[in-house]
Amino acid sequence: MICHSLFSQYGLPLQIVSYKDLYGWTMDEIVKMIGLKNNCTFCGVFRRQALDRGAALLKVDKLVTGHNADDIAETVLLNILRGDIARLSRCTSITTGEDGPIPRCKPFKYTYEKEIVMYAYFKKLDYFSTECIYSPNAYRGFACEFINDLERLRPRAILDIIKSGEDFRIATTTKMPEQGTCERCGYISSQKWCKACVLLEGLNRGLPKMGIGRPRGNVNGDYKDIKARSTAKTIESKQCGSLDF
Numbered sequence: 001m002i003c004h005s006l007f008s009q010y011g012l013p014l015q016i017v018s019y020k021d022l023y024g025w026t027m028d029e030i031v032k033m034i035g036l037k038n039n040c041t042f043c044g045v046f047r048r049q050a051l052d053r054g055a056a057l058l059k060v061d062k063l064v065t066g067h068n069a070d071d072i073a074e075t076v077l078l079n080i081l082r083g084d085i086a087r088l089s090r091c092t093s094i095t096t097g098e099d100g101p102i103p104r105c106k107p108f109k110y111t112y113e114k115e116i117v118m119y120a121y122f123k124k125l126d127y128f129s130t131e132c133i134y135s136p137n138a139y140r141g142f143a144c145e146f147i148n149d150l151e152r153l154r155p156r157a158i159l160d161i162i163k164s165g166e167d168f169r170i171a172t173t174t175k176m177p178e179q180g181t182c183e184r185c186g187y188i189s190s191q192k193w194c195k196a197c198v199l200l201e202g203l204n205r206g207l208p209k210m211g212i213g214r215p216r217g218n219v220n221g222d223y224k225d226i227k228a229r230s231t232a233k234t235i236e237s238k239q240c241g242s243l244d245f
Helices: 002-010 017-025 027-034 039-058 071-083 086-090 111-121 139-153 157-167 195-204
Strands: none
Touching: 002 027, 017 039, 017 111, 027 039, 039 139, 071 086, 071 139, 071 157, 139 157
C-alpha cells in the first residue's frame, strides 16, 4: 500500500482507521448488498466521518486533504446539477469547519491534478493512480468527463468553474440548518441522526436504499421511516465510531 510505503520512507506517523472497525462493514460487503449504483454515497459519507474520527483519535488541530482543482470544479458542478446551491460557497473554501472541533484545509485547491501527477512522476515519488473499481457509474465521473471536454475548448475552464462557485453567496434571509450532534454516535449533524447512522440502519436492517437521497418524511429532524428496533446486526452493537465530538 502507498501509505505504508510513505510511512517507511519518511518515518511519518500512520494511523489506519477502517470502515470495519468504525461501522462493522467493509466496502466490499456494502457493494455486495447495494450493488454498483449508489455505493459512492456510502463510501463518501463514511469516509468523511472516518477522517474526522481518525483526526480526533490523533488529537490533531487541523485535517488536511488532497483535494485538487479538478476535484473542486467537479464538486461545484455536481452541487449545481443537484440543486444544492447552499454548498457551493463552502465547497470552494480552502478552510472549512473553523467553528467545529477540527477544521479542514485543502492546500491544493488551485493545483491541477495533472500538475500533481507530473510532479510526483518526475520526482519519482510513490503515488496512487488506480481508479476505484466500484465507481464506474459514479455521478461524479460524468461531471469529470464534461469538465475535461470543456477544458479542451477552454484551458481555464476548471479555474473558471471554481471562481463561479466562490462567487455564489447565500442570501442573508436564508436560514441555514443549525448544527447539532447525532443522538446515536455524537457526530456533528443537523438532524436527529447523522447521515452515517441513517445509512448504517438501512444496512443493518437489510434495507440499504433507505438512507439514499434526501430524507423523506423528515419532520423536525426526525426520520419517520426509521424505527429504533434491534435486528441481528444492530446499530447499537456497532455505531458510527466511538469517539466523542
